[in-house]
Amino acid sequence: MGLRQDILLFNVESEEELERINTLAKKHRKPARVALRINPDVEAHTHKFITTGKKENKFGIPYPEVKKIIARRKNYSKVEIMGLHLHIGSQITELAPYREALEKTMHLLKELETESNYHPQYLDLGGGMGIIYQNEEPFTPHEFAEMVTPYIANKGITLILEPGRSIVGNSGILVCKVIYRKKGVGKNFLIVDAGMNDLLRPALYGSYHQILPLQEKKNSQEVYDVVGPVCETGDFLAKERALPSLKEGEFIAVMGAGAYGFSMSSNYNSRPRAAEVLIEEDKFYLIRRRETYPDLIRLEAIPPHLQGE
Ligand SMILES: Cc1ncc(COP(=O)(O)O)c(C=O)c1O
Numbered sequence: 681m682g683l684r685q686d687i688l689l690f691n692v693e694s695e696e697e698l699e700r701i702n703t704l705a706k707k708h709r710k711p712a713r714v715a716l717r718i719n720p721d722v723e724a725h726t727h728k729f730i731t732t733g734k735k736e737n738k739f740g741i742p743y744p745e746v747k748k749i750i751a752r753r754k755n756y757s758k759v760e761i762m763g764l765h766l767h768i769g770s771q772i773t774e775l776a777p778y779r780e781a782l783e784k785t786m787h788l789l790k791e792l793e794t795e796s797n798y799h800p801q802y803l804d805l806g807g808g809m810g811i812i813y814q815n816e817e818p819f820t821p822h823e824f825a826e827m828v829t830p831y832i833a834n835k836g837i838t839l840i841l842e843p844g845r846s847i848v849g850n851s852g853i854l855v856c857k858v859i860y861r862k863k864g865v866g867k868n869f870l871i872v873d874a875g876m877n878d879l880l881r882p883a884l885y886g887s888y889h890q891i892l893p894l895q896e897k898k899n900s901q902e903v904y905d906v907v908g909p910v911c912e913t914g915d916f917l918a919k920e921r922a923l924p925s926l927k928e929g930e931f932i933a934v935m936g937a938g939a940y941g942f943s944m945s946s947n948y949n950s951r952p953r954a955a956e957v958l959i960e961e962d963k964f965y966l967i968r969r970r971e972t973y974p975d976l977i978r979l980e981a982i983p984p985h986l987q988g989e
Pocket residue numbers: 767769770771806807808809842843844845846939
């Protein structure tokens with residue numbers, strides 16, 4: 681499909697993938713433009729599940745391999761290697777890991793130039809720019825630009841970025857309703873109608889999401905574990921969180937749910953997924969309707985011999 685659509689670049693992250701694309705390009709008689717995703721082996725100082733540029737991570741091609749591929753690039757007759765690609769992780773709040781990765785990449789590019797007379801047209805630095813969930817102090821786009829520009833200025837390289845979270849993370853909230861307030865042993869639970877199937881980040885990464893009551897409240901605070909209705913102890917949205925006292929039927933907003941929220945949601949525990957609503961000024965639009973129970977089995981089929989009369 682990418683070949684048919686004549687996309688700008690396939691970011692290729694192994695030699696095996698390069699070979700596959702070369703074969704497909706031959707078959708479809710459509711040359712492919714690619715960038716090699718390199719693994720710069722840098723520590724991004726983020727959660728270990730979203731660090732993607734360390735040598736032990738599954739992503740990217742180690743530098744020595746990149747050099748070998750570039751040296752024999754003529755063997756891939758249907759593929760044009762237009763440049764390099766990196767994506768070192770997600771929710772990165774410091775510039776230092778990007779700087780380290782860039783330093784290494786520029787060094788590699790120099791070697792590729794002298795050893796293989798290779799000049800890239802594109803350098804794709806991926807995404808990963810962190811946002812504020814709690815009290816993080818991420819670098820700004822301006823600071824990022826100031827750091828990157830000296831490396832690539834006047835080199836005839838076009839810079840590509842792939843920010844995801846930093847565009848949408850703080851533009852989405854998850855609204856849920858308090859179903860029960862439950863007194864546990866030495867703990868209060870707020871059981872709400874959204875769970876890990878709706879927002880997986882707390883369960884998956886232990887992530888912090890700010891929680892606010894939908895209506896402003898001035899009453900006293902209580903400490904709750906905010907949990908969902910799913911059959912997993914990992915089904916929580918917040919732990920030991922001080923919140924204004926909330927009653928059954930009241931609503932809370934889980935902030936910062938715009939990235940890796942709905943896209944990571946699932947139907948686990950036969951839970952239909954939430955509706956998505958776009959808010960624009962004082963107007964709102966339903967942009968994805970709430971799922972129904974028929975939606976849950978829509979794609980299933982019963983083999984003929986198991987069908988009843
Ligand atoms: C290759 C690549 N580029 C960009 C992104 C977006 O990352 P982020 O949302 O951290 O900006 C990802 C996320 O996994 C990715 O794998």
